[in-house]
Amino acid sequence: MPEIFAKKVKESDQVKKMLGEKCGNGSFWSSFVVNPDRLSFETQHESEEVILLGRSHPVTNLGWLSLVSIAVFVPMFWGEFPFFAVLSELTMTKVTILWYLALMFYAILNSLLWFYNVYIVTDERLVDVDFSGLLSKVVNVADLNNLEDVNYSQTGLIDSIFNIGTVVVQTASEQKTPDASGELSAFTFEKIPSPDKVTQVISLLIDNEEKENRR
Amino acid sequence: MEELIGFNITFDLVVSLLVKVSLILLSILSLIMVRQTGLMNRVVNYPIGGSLKALVWGFAFTCLLITVIVVLV
Structure with missing residues (x-):
């Protein structure tokens, strides 16, 4: 098996293991989809593989x-x-x-806004897609190499009951995007389920990328 | 109510006109939503994107049809 393919399989297995039962049934309507089949995004590279697709918890639609x-x-x-x-x-x-x-x-x-407002973690990059209203979209893309800190916060009763929170990923770039005006970073995943596990997954991928770069 | 150039303006007539204008605006918005769904699906291309587009087209078509009927009545 080629080494690069083995690495991808290993990473997605690690992610599945980390997320445990939260992996869902692979349905595109769930809040976590690990290794989604037949999913692509606008700026995807040819060899780039989607490891995780996620969106806000369904309770945010309440x-x-x-x-x-x-x-x-x-x-x-x-x-x-x-x-x-x-x-x-x-x-x-x-x-x-x-x-x-x-x-x-x-x-x-x-x-539609709930369904298409997603974050995508690939083996190379992190993509945050934000649609707000009918006429505005912001797509943030960053290489895993450029990611620095990953942290999450949970505030309030709903967050505690449903285990939802906001994950903030800091990048090396200090560029401010329109959606980041009231946020700490352009990569802010709001009200996502199990923010602790998502933080672990992103940290793991950053570590793997760093190890690979050192070789 | 008020009589203007031989035309009797009633409250009912004003509300009816406002409803017609609102329906036309809603139809325009639903067509914008059709366009936006296409763009959303281009950014994140789901396998079920086609079904979502069909749903939004269905709504826009229904909206247009009802608007035409209401405006003509």
Whole structure:
């Protein structure tokens, strides 16, 4: 077996071992996908292999899901508002149609933003993809060689209950990207599950890269 | 209500007009979402990206169809 291939297999096995049960079933909807099949990204090199794909914990969707769940029932109580009492039945139907379409739009948009806001750890680089809203995207890419410190923080009740936290990876570069204005680093993975294990995984890959460079 | 150049403006009419304008804006936004989904899938290319695009196209098409019907009614 060629040495480079053996190294990749070993790294992904190590990652799987570290993440344990958190590896999920390989579904793209889970928060961790180790060695995802048939996944590629925009700036991927030909020989580059994706070791880990991750995104925010599903519990982060609870806010907008609750809002949508409540909003679905609002049209049932429109008769209670004097504002709507003066409207004709046809106009009320139009308002109801608009309400449900807007709700669907809001739900689809939030699902897409959650699904595509990911971080990708490859055998060569770290990629952070941030979409905020319909018209803005920020993609940060850094070589594993340029990564310096990896740390994580957990604050609040929800973080403690679901074991979620924010991982911050410091790079050698001090360049500030638009998404990093309120963050410590451009590589900030917010509200991800098991931040301790993700920190371990990134640290391991940085160590492996350093060892390889020394050879 | 108010009569303007022989045209009776009622509260119902104003709300109906606002709903139509909002639906047109929502249709435009849904078309932008279709475009953005394509771009998102180019950045991170998932195998299920095609299904997501189909879902968003379906929503945009439904939105457009309903908008046309509501505007014409």
